Amino acid sequence: MSANKRITIDPITRLEGHGKIEIFLNDEGDVANTYFQVPELRGFEQFCVGRLAEDMPVITNRICGVCPEAHHMASVKALDMLFAVEPPSAAKKIRELLYMAFYVTDHTTHFYALGGPDFIVGPDAPPSERNILGVIKKVGLDIGKQVIDCRARNHYVIKMLGGRGIHPAAGQPGGWSKPVTEEERKEIEQIAKDNIDFALFSLKAFDDIVLKNSNYLDLVTSDIYLHKTYYMGTVDEKNRVNFYDGMIRVVDPEGKEFVKYHPSEYYQHIAEHVESWTYLKYPYLKKVGWKGFVDGIDSGVYAASPLSRLNVSDSMATPLAQEHFEKMYETFGSKKINGRYQPIHHRLATHWARLIELLYAAEHMLELATDPEITSPEVRKIPEGIKGIGIGSVEAPRGTLTHHYESDERGVLTKVNMIVGTTNNYAPMTMSIKRAAEKLIQKGKIVEEGILNRIEMAFRLYDPCLSCATHSLPGKMPMIVNIRNQDGEVIRTFKRD
Amino acid sequence: MKTVVIGLGNPILSDDSVGIKVAREIERFKIQNSKLKINIIEAYAGGLRLMDELIGYDRAIIIDAMVTGNVKPGSFKVLPLSSLVTTRNISCTHDTNILTAIEFGKMLGLKLPDDITIIGIEAKDVETFAEELTDDVHKAVTIVASKIVDEIIYKKGLCSEKCLDN
Numbered sequence: 001m002s003a004n005k006r007i008t009i010d011p012i013t014r015l016e017g018h019g020k021i022e023i024f025l026n027d028e029g030d031v032a033n034t035y036f037q038v039p040e041l042r043g044f045e046q047f048c049v050g051r052l053a054e055d056m057p058v059i060t061n062r063i064c065g066v067c068p069e070a071h072h073m074a075s076v077k078a079l080d081m082l083f084a085v086e087p088p089s090a091a092k093k094i095r096e097l098l099y100m101a102f103y104v105t106d107h108t109t110h111f112y113a114l115g116g117p118d119f120i121v122g123p124d125a126p127p128s129e130r131n132i133l134g135v136i137k138k139v140g141l142d143i144g145k146q147v148i149d150c151r152a153r154n155h156y157v158i159k160m161l162g163g164r165g166i167h168p169a170a171g172q173p174g175g176w177s178k179p180v181t182e183e184e185r186k187e188i189e190q191i192a193k194d195n196i197d198f199a200l201f202s203l204k205a206f207d208d209i210v211l212k213n214s215n216y217l218d219l220v221t222s223d224i225y226l227h228k229t230y231y232m233g234t235v236d237e238k239n240r241v242n243f244y245d246g247m248i249r250v251v252d253p254e255g256k257e258f259v260k261y262h263p264s265e266y267y268q269h270i271a272e273h274v275e276s277w278t279y280l281k282y283p284y285l286k287k288v289g290w291k292g293f294v295d296g297i298d299s300g301v302y303a304a305s306p307l308s309r310l311n312v313s314d315s316m317a318t319p320l321a322q323e324h325f326e327k328m329y330e331t332f333g334s335k336k337i338n339g340r341y342q343p344i345h346h347r348l349a350t351h352w353a354r355l356i357e358l359l360y361a362a363e364h365m366l367e368l369a370t371d372p373e374i375t376s377p378e379v380r381k382i383p384e385g386i387k388g389i390g391i392g393s394v395e396a397p398r399g400t401l402t403h404h405y406e407s408d409e410r411g412v413l414t415k416v417n418m419i420v421g422t423t424n425n426y427a428p429m430t431m432s433i434k435r436a437a438e439k440l441i442q443k444g445k446i447v448e449e450g451i452l453n454r455i456e457m458a459f460r461l462y463d464p465c466l467s468c469a470t471h472s473l474p475g476k477m478p479m480i481v482n483i484r485n486q487d488g489e490v491i492r493t494f495k496r497d
Numbered sequence: 498m499k500t501v502v503i504g505l506g507n508p509i510l511s512d513d514s515v516g517i518k519v520a521r522e523i524e525r526f527k528i529q530n531s532k533l534k535i536n537i538i539e540a541y542a543g544g545l546r547l548m549d550e551l552i553g554y555d556r557a558i559i560i561d562a563m564v565t566g567n568v569k570p571g572s573f574k575v576l577p578l579s580s581l582v583t584t585r586n587i588s589c590t591h592d593t594n595i596l597t598a599i600e601f602g603k604m605l606g607l608k609l610p611d612d613i614t615i616i617g618i619e620a621k622d623v624e625t626f627a628e629e630l631t632d633d634v635h636k637a638v639t640i641v642a643s644k645i646v647d648e649i650i651y652k653k654g655l656c657s658e659k660c661l662d663n
Contacts, residue, residue: 047626062509109545113593131597136604144605166541
């Protein structure tokens with residue numbers, strides 16, 4: 001390895017986490033390996049052990065400044081099991097209602113502020129334009145207002161139901177701490193309707209700007225980020241996408257169901273591979289085995305993302321989302337086998353899948369807001385015993401999120417383990433980055449133009465959350481590329497901004 | 498002038514929480530001193546979420562951890578808003594940077610402060626889960642809090658480059 005050339009893309013320290021990409025070239029100047037390094041936040045388990053289990057929903061939602069709602073939900077579900085209590089039906093529905101509002105805001109933000117700029121502004125536009133301002137310049141100020149309104153109204157719902165903005169506090173083992181009033185229900189119903197309009201509008205914008213532009217459509221359907229891996233997601237009893245509850249379904253690269261298991265059995269199915277060069281652990285399917293960062297049915301690598309959730313499902317649970325689901329699979333020429341579409345392996349389709357999920361979340365939010373049971377006062381069952389082990393999972397926007405707690409007979413925690421959404425996608429992200437690098441660096445020739453963006457696009461589609469919730473002000477440039485000679489000396493540096 | 502003081506950080510991530518600790522210290526001053534007519538907010542994320550918190554104010558003072566590696570932990574400095582620019586879509590890709598978010602908000606006609614001051618406090622450890630600050634960073638909390646209070650009540654001015662060592 002020491003004789004290989006090394007290229008480093010290092011964003012140093014940034015507002016919301018930091019990572020480092022290392023590209024190693026072989027003697028011929030082609031890409032030998034790419035490493036995606038992330039400094040791990042340390043000691044969360046020790047931080048929690050010795051605390052009361054019931055504090056976890058408000059502690060774990062501090063792990064991340066972006067998806068606290070997902071941690072809150074996985075945590076209360078783990079507590080339901082730990083305290084051996086089944087929440088009343090209305091409580092589950094309120095949890096799910098809040099969760100749909102969260103999904104709408106999270107997917108909206110990703111599309112307009114992050115994923116969207118690559119398409120709407122263009123993959124080769126200068127970085128200074130590839131942001132939400134560039135999007136607004138292209139699609140109009142009114143859209144910007146709609147994005148802000150959408151975020152605001154759904155944050156309002158989260159605060160109303162969760163008792164606190166951003167970091168909900170209302171989840172309790174056995175249910176929820178307050179019922180929904182009829183006035184609140186009416187407000188949420190209207191907000192859900194507005195969300196559906198907004199989701200449909202967003203899908204139309206995607207259609208007009210991306211799908212009707214042959215260059216972008218070619219990019220989405222090209223093999224640039226194509227990986228035939230296993231897929232994971234949560235499905236309901238009819239094998240439809242579900243964000244809040246259900247069974248974990250894994251399909252193989254051909255689309256056949258590989259396994260379906262209850263979230264509490266995750267450790268029988270998932271193992272973690274360790275590489276010496278990073279703190280990251282790479283989850284893989286235990287029964288297939290770790291074969292390295294490779295595609296195919298013999299490699300235990302799986303992805304858990306919006307596209308993965310659609311790939312494991314037979315259909316969507318709401319009518320409008322179903323229409324768009326069919327349209328996406330038909331556009332990619334996916335054939336139906338045994339009544340279900342074959343998976344889409346083109347990773348850029350994840351952006352489209354995210355919008356379909358946005359529509360599903362909005363439609364399901366309306367279903368829940370108009371469910372007669374949603375205003376039931378029966379929102380809590382008081383736990384009476386302790387099982388001592390609790391495992392809860394939800395679909396976080398970024399993938400299946402699992403919380404696993406163990407406690408003594410008093411409910412004091414003795415063990416905490418988590419697989420966060422992004423973790424599931426570490427191996428696929430590494431593979432997508434390598435694929436991008438291979439296209440950009442051949443025989444020692446480096447395509448400098450757009451290199452940072454093309455590599456970013458490779459992992460941005462997974463919407464990764466790395467060391468979430470650090471806001472440390474940076475003191476250096478955001479991204480630096482060092483090209484090193486065989487002795488490790490920097491022979492050229494170029495950086496963003 | 499409607500002023501907001503925002504402590505930014507993760508409360509359970511060691512020195513990353515220093516901004517929040519300063520905000521809480523100012524809250525204590527506020528209870529004792531009725532002249533301190535400000536709103537105090539604890540915030541946990543940058544970008545659009547931070548921009549949301551700024552809406553409706555004339556002036557904002559944001560306190561956050563800083564990792565430059567060039568100065569002693571606990572040193573603090575008034576920074577230009579542009580120093581917050583660097584969340585460039587690469588890692589925690591959920592949002593946009595605060596400068597872009599503010600420009601976006603202004604484009605949409607939202608009322609955002611013209612006067613935004615950032616105070617960065619050099620952190621030692623922002624990667625270990627802990628509720629406590631490291632010693633040197635802890636010492637900065639009262640000093641920074643009282644400087645902000647003095648500035649707001651007595652217009653004493655915030656520290657400049659000279660404030661680097663606490």
